Amino acid sequence: MPFTIAIDGPAASGKGTIARALAERFGFHHLDTGLLYRAVGAMGGDPIAAAQALSADDLARPDLRSAEAGQAASRVATIPEVRAALVDFQRRFAARAPGAILDGRDIGTVICPQAAVKLFVVAADLTRARRRAAELGTDVEEMLAQLRERDSRDAARTTAPLRPAEDAVTLDTTAMSIEDAAAAAVRIVQSRLS
Numbered sequence: 001m002p003f004t005i006a007i008d009g010p011a012a013s014g015k016g017t018i019a020r021a022l023a024e025r026f027g028f029h030h031l032d033t034g035l036l037y038r039a040v041g042a043m044g045g046d047p048i049a050a051a052q053a054l055s056a057d058d059l060a061r062p063d064l065r066s067a068e069a070g071q072a073a074s075r076v077a078t079i080p081e082v083r084a085a086l087v088d089f090q091r092r093f094a095a096r097a098p099g100a101i102l103d104g105r106d107i108g109t110v111i112c113p114q115a116a117v118k119l120f121v122v123a124a125d126l127t128r129a130r131r132r133a134a135e136l137g138t139d140v141e142e143m144l145a146q147l148r149e150r151d152s153r154d155a156a157r158t159t160a161p162l163r164p165a166e167d168a169v170t171l172d173t174t175a176m177s178i179e180d181a182a183a184a185a186v187r188i189v190q191s192r193l194s
């Protein structure tokens with residue numbers, strides 16, 4: 001039976017970094033589900049039609065990592081029909097052998113409620129803003145405002161809001177290096193594998 005790991009948390013908390021480290025360590029597949037919403041937001045036009053027509057090629061667009069793409073993603077992510085159109089793809093991915101790691105906002109609560117491991121990754125707002133601003137070469141204060149706006153929208157929406165699953169383990173990476181955060185996640189996964 002494939003082993004599924006669900007990783008959720010606010011923007012730039014380190015979900016993807018941890019997911020990639022786990023994928024490398026355990027040989028599992030990894031899907032950054034934020035890319036699906038970023039692609040839908042970037043396609044323009046009717047977001048519901050865009051979500052229904054989404055293909056793997058759309059996820060390879062070079063402009064999806066920008067702050068603007070993140071804001072557009074969080075707006076289309078509030079539309080229930082957009083979310084519904086993306087469920088099957090994510091669940092099929094989660095069933096891949098020998099295991100799959102999905103990171104996003106509703107993986108442990110909606111997409112994979114039966115996941116073997118659920119992590120909710122958090123970090124202080126300013127820490128997240130500093131890390132993301134360094135990554136994109138942008139202003140920290142502006143990034144802080146953008147992350148807070150996105151987190152508020154994600155947590156306030158009625159369909160699949162950002163929140164930890166009841167059985168999720170919270171991992172606060174504020175004072176952790178990338179290596180320490182990855183090692184902490186590996187320990188949690190190992191404890192469930194054995």
Ligand SMILES: Nc1ncnc2c1ncn2[C@@H]1O[C@H](COP(=O)(O)OP(=O)(O)OP(=O)(O)O)[C@@H](O)[C@H]1O
Nearest residue numbers: 011012013014015016017131135173176177178181
């Ligand atoms: N523990 C850490 N220490 C220092 N920098 C980190 C740490 N974890 C992640 N980072 C850096 O912070 C930035 C955001 O991390 P990452 O992309 O993993 O976050 P995310 O939660 O996946 O973001 P998003 O919400 O956009 O999907 C990246 O530049 C990453 O290298």
Ligand SMILES: Nc1ccn([C@@H]2O[C@H](COP(=O)(O)O)[C@@H](O)[C@H]2O)c(=O)n1
Nearest residue numbers: 033034035037073074077104105106150
């Ligand atoms: N499972 C998910 C994943 C993402 N979203 C929305 O997309 C935005 C961008 O996500 P990133 O992980 O790339 O930052 C995010 O702010 C959410 O609005 C989602 O709703 N569900």
